[in-house]
Amino acid sequence: DRAVAWDLTIKAFNDALSKMSVGAINLFAPPAAPEDLFNVLKKNGYNYFRCKYSPILDISVGKDALWRTIDRKNRNVIRYAIKNGVTVETGNSPEDLYDFYGLYALTADRKHFKPNPLNVMRSQYEVLSKHGLCDLWMARRDNELMAGAFIWKYKDTVYYAYGASSKKGWAYKASNLLNWELITRYGADNYRYYNMWEGSTDKSSPLYHMTAFKLSFGAKMVPTHEFIRVNKKLLNLLLSFPPRRLYHKWLSGE
Numbered sequence: 452d453r454a455v456a457w458d459l460t461i462k463a464f465n466d467a468l469s470k471m472s473v474g475a476i477n478l479f480a481p482p483a484a485p486e487d488l489f490n491v492l493k494k495n496g497y498n499y500f501r502c503k504y505s506p507i508l509d510i511s512v513g514k515d516a517l518w519r520t521i522d523r524k525n526r527n528v529i530r531y532a533i534k535n536g537v538t539v540e541t542g543n544s545p546e547d548l549y550d551f552y553g554l555y556a557l558t559a560d561r562k563h564f565k566p567n568p569l570n571v572m573r574s575q576y577e578v579l580s581k582h583g584l585c586d587l588w589m590a591r592r593d594n595e596l597m598a599g600a601f602i603w604k605y606k607d608t609v610y611y612a613y614g615a616s617s618k619k620g621w622a623y624k625a626s627n628l629l630n631w632e633l634i635t636r637y638g639a640d641n642y643r644y645y646n647m648w649e650g651s652t653d654k655s656s657p658l659y660h661m662t663a664f665k666l667s668f669g670a671k672m673v674p675t676h677e678f679i680r681v682n683k684k685l686l687n688l689l690l691s692f693p694p695r696r697l698y699h700k701w702l703s704g705e
Contacts, residue, residue: 454487460494463594465680473682485678491523497678498552506647506662510609520669525627532590532628535599538699539632542589548576551587555615564657572601572613579603585612588633590625600633605642609633630635630668647672 468476478497480488490523493499518526523677542550554571560567579585590598597620601613607676611633616626634645647670664670 454491457476457488457491458494461491463641465495468680475679478678478680480678482674486569489678490639492678495680497680500679502674503649504651504675505675506533506650506665507673508634508645508647508668510645510668511641511643512632513638514635517669522633522667525667528624528627529631532624534556535557535592535623536630537590537592537623537625539588539590539629542587543575543580544587545576547589548601549575549589551601551613551615552597553588553597554617555601555613557617558615561618566649567613575612578599588629590620590629592619592623592625595619598621598629602633602637604637604642607641608646609637609642609644610646611648620625626664631675 477500478492480492489499508520512520521529552572555565555572572586576587578583584603586604588600588602591594596617598616599614600611603610603612614626620626629686637645647665647668649658650665650672651658652662652672653659656662662672
């Protein structure tokens with residue numbers, strides 16, 4: 452029974468978390484997740500947090516079809532990056548992670564968001580790389596790092612977990628070329644979906660401009676339901692009473 456398997460898996464996951472100094476864990480249910488999965492999550496202490504939207508692109512259609520999918524302006528700036536000597540390559544080593552994190556921290560400062568701590572990202576990299584579930588990608592021009600991506604991989608999907616870029620990188624359109632290389636190379640490796648993480652089409656959202664960039668590759672906005680569980684019992688109690696508007700009718704019992 453699928454629900455029983457989910458229940459046992461989440462219980463084992465929670466048991467592992469209880470032995471770690473983790474304050475909270477967020478889980479994202481697949482877009483087409485059945486009600487049974489949501490009920491199992493609630494049963495195991497996960498509270499519904501929000502519905503977010505992720506730009507997701509089908510990269511299984513082949514390079515030619517992907518090129519036709521992205522908008523004309525994006526195609527032009529990708530050509531511009533290539534013409535101006537921007538190159539893209541993988542860089543899977545601890546040293547590359549530190550280089551990436553340095554650019555990521557500068558990006559956070561420039562765009563006014565709080566970066567994940569280095570020790571958290573390093574732990575993620577160590578665990579995922581050990582099992583072949585992540586890659587680091589770098590876009591350079593004349594050996595200068597201009598953009599980067601920390602990619603997570605699971606089953607048929609690659610996730611753009613963290614991105615970074617410099618001001619000069621934006622001028623040379625390094626991020627455009629980087630994403631083009633990502634979708635074509637992973638598509639050739641038989642991955643099906645490219646999940647570009649969170650996005651918003653609300654013009655008042657700080658995510659709006661970055662989302663427009665992601666959609667220019669032909670991605671579609673897909674709803675994803677987020678659940679949260681904290682290790683502190685008091686916080687867990689407080690989180691069990693989120694605003695009613697966050698609940699689906701079946702979650703609120705109405």
